[in-house]
Amino acid sequence: MAHRVTMAEVAAAVGVSVATVSNAYNQPTQLSPATRRRILSTATRLGYRGPNATARSLRTQRTGAVGVLFTDDLTYAFEDRASVDFLAGMAEASYGTSFSLTLVPAFGETLSPAELIGRTAVDGFAVYSVGENDPYLEEVRARGLPLVVCDQPYIDPAVAFVGIDDRAAIRPCAEAVVAAGHTRPGILCIRLDRSRNDGPVTPARLDAATHHVQRSRVQGALDVFHSAGLVDVPIIERYINNSRTAVSAAREMLERYPDRDALVCTTDSLALGVHALTGGKLAVTGFDGIEMAVRLGITTVDQHNKRKGATAGKVLYQVIEGMAPTHTILPTEFIPGHSAGIERGW
Secondary structure, X not given: OOOOOOHHHHHHHHXXXXXXXXXXXXXXXXXXXXXXXXXXXXXXXXXXXXOOHHHHHHHHOOOOEEEEEEOOOOOHHHHOHHHHHHHHHHHHHOOOOOOEEEEEEOOOOOOOHHHHHHOOOOOOEEEEOOOOOOHHHHHHHHOOOOEEEEOOOOOOOOOEEEEOOHHHHOHHHHHHHHHOOOOOEEEEEEOOOOOOOOEEOOHHHHHXXXXXXXXXXXXXXXXXXXXXXXXXXXXXXXXXXXXXXXXXXXXXXXXXXXXXXXXXXXXHHHHHHHHHHHOOOOEEEOOEOOHHHHHOOOEEEEOOHHHHHHHHHHHHHHHHOXXXXXXXXXXXXXXXXOHHHOOOOO
């Protein structure tokens, strides 16, 4: 069997301590660039392959990874633009650290919470937008793992949280619809609860919804409409948020309520579905601030998802290092666009 070069041999050849060699791989910011280059070039010359991750995790009780737990299928993380931006922010927060990201989709419930969380070797979790009493979130908490909740649910102050004020943030969109003179608005939203619904939303379902982000956005729009005397406001929900379901939600709304003159959507993907179905000839607003929606002039709210992901990552690393959890409510930005003022012409 070929001799396996050790970290100690690299340290002896360079004339530094084993800890310094370890830092070259695990804490590169602790060394000068010149020292790190010298260590790595010597390691390459000697044939050293780098630290053994399994041995290191057993020794340090650290895996060098953090998990991002979300309740959609894995493709959603790469296709939904808001999620892509959030993950980009999480990745940005990892710069200069020794952490990598592990995506943990809890969708379809093929594994129980205990099985999924138990087999995921991470030092902490960023839980991305799950419902109240979500069993996967409860499993993370039961295991005592470092944790930051992003977007939802609001839980006790002992758990770090990063999010926005969704109910207040969406109001400028609804106000833009009212200001444009529209009197027959409708609302499109995505998943309000773990129980599936693809269709109209009753007042009882809205009141009992456990996904408070969507509930709050719908309620924020209704606040504005009711204050303006507009009480007949139908709501259509889709459990899955993608381009196909966005178009189907818009189609169902306009087939059930053909007199609607404006649609307020709780995501930009829904607004893009309305735009695609109607050829941009129906007033619509979105929410998220994704690039395509802004480019098309859709009235929306930018919640700066990349900044949100970066903040969540930083907070999680602080919790892992033993700092007290914090609650952070980030600002949002209303983008007027021109779509709220479109006169119905389709």
